[in-house]
Amino acid sequence: xxxxxxxxxxxAGTSDPSSTRLLADRVAGRVTTLAGKKAQTVGTSVxxxxxxxSEIANALVSNHIGPKLQKAIATLQRADAIVxxxxxxxxxxxxxxxxxxxxxxxxxxxxxxxxxxxxAGTARHALVVDDQMRGLFAYLRTVVVPTSLFxxxxxxxxxxxxxxxxxxxxxxxxxxxxxxxxxxxxxxxGSYQHEYGSAGGTELSIDLDSDLMKLAAGGSAGxxxxx
Amino acid sequence: xQFGIFSVSDITRDPxxxxxxxxxxxxxxxVQIAEKAEEVxxxxxxxxxxxxxxxxxxxxxxxxxxxxxxxxxxxVSTATTLITTNDPVRIAEEYAMLQHLAKGRMDLxxxxxxxxxxxxxxxxxxxxxxxxxxxxxxxxHRLWREDVVDxxxxxxxxxxxxxxxxxxxxxxxxFVWHGSIRTPEIAEQAAYYGDGFFAxxxxxxxxxYMRLIKFYRQRYAHYGHGxxxxxxxxxxGQAYIAKRSQDALNEFRPYFNEAPVYGHGPRMEDFMEQTxxxxxxxxxxxxxxxxxxxxxxxxQRQMFLMDHAGLPLKTVLNQLDxxxxxxxxxxxxxxxxxxxxxxxxxxxxxxxxxDKYGDGPARQPKPNANRGDNVTGGSPYQDSE
Numbered sequence: 001x002x003x004x005x006x007x008x009x010x011x012a013g014t015s016d017p018s019s020t021r022l023l024a025d026r027v028a029g030r031v032t033t034l035a036g037k038k039a040q041t042v043g044t045s046v047x048x049x050x051x052x053x054s055e056i057a058n059a060l061v062s063n064h065i066g067p068k069l070q071k072a073i074a075t076l077q078r079a080d081a082i083v084x085x086x087x088x089x090x091x092x093x094x095x096x097x098x099x100x101x102x103x104x105x106x107x108x109x110x111x112x113x114x115x116x117x118x119x120a121g122t123a124r125h126a127l128v129v130d131d132q133m134r135g136l137f138a139y140l141r142t143v144v145v146p147t148s149l150f151x152x153x154x155x156x157x158x159x160x161x162x163x164x165x166x167x168x169x170x171x172x173x174x175x176x177x178x179x180x181x182x183x184x185x186x187x188x189x190g191s192y193q194h195e196y197g198s199a200g201g202t203e204l205s206i207d208l209d210s211d212l213m214k215l216a217a218g219g220s221a222g223x224x225x226x227x
Numbered sequence: 228x229q230f231g232i233f234s235v236s237d238i239t240r241d242p243x244x245x246x247x248x249x250x251x252x253x254x255x256x257x258v259q260i261a262e263k264a265e266e267v268x269x270x271x272x273x274x275x276x277x278x279x280x281x282x283x284x285x286x287x288x289x290x291x292x293x294x295x296x297x298x299x300x301x302x303v304s305t306a307t308t309l310i311t312t313n314d315p316v317r318i319a320e321e322y323a324m325l326q327h328l329a330k331g332r333m334d335l336x337x338x339x340x341x342x343x344x345x346x347x348x349x350x351x352x353x354x355x356x357x358x359x360x361x362x363x364x365x366x367x368h369r370l371w372r373e374d375v376v377d378x379x380x381x382x383x384x385x386x387x388x389x390x391x392x393x394x395x396x397x398x399x400x401x402f403v404w405h406g407s408i409r410t411p412e413i414a415e416q417a418a419y420y421g422d423g424f425f426a427x428x429x430x431x432x433x434x435x436y437m438r439l440i441k442f443y444r445q446r447y448a449h450y451g452h453g454x455x456x457x458x459x460x461x462x463x464g465q466a467y468i469a470k471r472s473q474d475a476l477n478e479f480r481p482y483f484n485e486a487p488v489y490g491h492g493p494r495m496e497d498f499m500e501q502t503x504x505x506x507x508x509x510x511x512x513x514x515x516x517x518x519x520x521x522x523x524x525x526x527q528r529q530m531f532l533m534d535h536a537g538l539p540l541k542t543v544l545n546q547l548d549x550x551x552x553x554x555x556x557x558x559x560x561x562x563x564x565x566x567x568x569x570x571x572x573x574x575x576x577x578x579x580x581x582d583k584y585g586d587g588p589a590r591q592p593k594p595n596a597n598r599g600d601n602v603t604g605g606s607p608y609q610d611s612e
Contacts, residue, residue: 061492062491062492064489064502067501197435206411206442208415212357212358212361212412216415217419218365218368218419219365220362220381221361221362222381
């Protein structure tokens with residue numbers, strides 16, 4: 001019997017429809033088809049960052065997570081795979097895109113498979129995905145598929161883009177259906193850094209035997225080193 | 228239940244008049260605010276501790292002893308006393324002295340402080356903030372309970388035969404609240420010692436506080452101090468009150484929009500909806516405050532932030548009139564009617580004196596004569612061997 005997977009598309013495109021969202025949707029469509037061939041079903045939800053822009057700005061300056069942002073975080077927390085797509089501005093990913101990922105808890109996306117995608121008006125921005133975006137997603141401990149997607153104006157009329165979309169989608173399906181995220185989280189979750197209430201409010205384990213907990217209960221932090 | 232106000236001690240430009248008060252003006256104002264708190268029937272006044280501009284309150288015990296001298300019933304407290312960058316020996320001495328001068332009308336709340344540059348000014352390192360806070364409090368707890376302390380730890384020079392003077396009033400250590408937003412170790416320490424736990428309840432969605440307060444209550448019961456319902460919880464909150472809610476919104480909006488912490492960020496209406504901030508008529512503030520006990524359980528102390536973000540003194544005094552005359556009396560009545568009978572009484576000196584001594588006399592330590600060696604030795608007081 002097939003499994004049901006949750007795919008989340010995060011798009012920082014600004015027009016409606018945007019080529020950034022279009023690129024992400026093409027990936028999502030291929031993921032659904034390829035998973036279907038393995039008798040798996042995929043449900044897709046979309047986080048349009050344009051609609052969260054003011055809450056993202058508020059969160060950056062005041063630590064206050066608004067209700068739409070909370071909903072987006074909960075969606076990502078449940079994601080089995082992510083397609084993250086942004087326009088390129090001034091030789092970098094959109095500030096809206098990077099700001100959104102910067103306010104997430106460090107442990108929210110651990111071991112989740114991700115396709116990274118970017119759109120631009122010129123092919124000269126082609127390395128933004130590999131040079132800049134991968135670092136951010138490495139920090140978040142996601143697993144980014146080998147094929148990065150980039151579409152400038154001319155790519156939209158080139159069948160090469162479809163081939164790369166196919167490849168990226170296949171890689172994502174392979175990671176998503178392999179149980180990689182589940183293995184890592186089940187067997188190694190405790191070896192990553194967490195804060196109480198992190199991972200979108202779900203990380204609530206308390207180790208009562210830690211050194212700090214013993215210190216809290218009247219224990220000792222050790223002795224001052226000599227000299 | 229106790230009601231009071233807590234001040235951050237910020238000196239902020241008034242965004243309406245454009246004026247920034249001088250340190251002298253703001254310090255005069257805070258004394259008037261504290262006196263007003265007593266006049267309108269509030270129970271507690273608490274002040275923060277900061278060591279950098281634009282804050283004035285670097286020396287809370289000096290301010291609080293002055294306020295205690297000018298008032299009759301008001302309990303003075305802190306929000307918070309820095310347990311990281313202060314030497315616990317000095318906290319023990321200064322707050323015991325305050326306790327004597329205030330005749331027991333005091334307690335204190337401990338916090339860590341989150342401004343990294345402040346730590347090295349006092350020889351500390353913010354990366355060690357949590358173990359430092361925990362170890363310092365373990366020592367502070369002993370200094371107020373043992374006449375003579377031998378101690379060795381990781382962060383402070385060891386103590387040999389040290390007596391913290393004066394001994395606490397009636398040999399009853401000041402009551403301590405531990406403030407934290409999301410640190411289970413702090414909640415654990417509060418529970419271990421049977422101290423109070425305070426959630427500032429201002430910035431984050433309430434779920435963060437609910438989880439930690441629940442953990443504190445469970446651990447309080449685990450350590451045998453009482454039931455979960457008997458744990459001692461305090462909450463912060465903030466309000467701006469006017470007879471008509473539209474006036475409250477209009478008057479407070481410029482201060483909200485430029486407030487040091489959350490200004491230039493969320494819309495005030497969104498912030499009101501998503502946090503404990505109440506801006507409105509007395510009835511609206513009452514209704515919102517009454518929901519707190521539904522989320523956190525019955526609690527002992529409700530504090531309001533009323534004097535921040537550049538609000539002028541005249542406005543703050545007027546706010547306190549409304550809070551003390553129209554909001555708090557109704558809250559007292561409503562909460563008393565709804566409160567679980569198992570709920571602990573607030574930790575006043577009189578209540579704790581009775582808990583410790585019943586109707587008997589309190590210990591009044593009298594020191595032995597100085598032996599000329601300037602150390603206390605093994606038995607510094609006449610009633611101990």
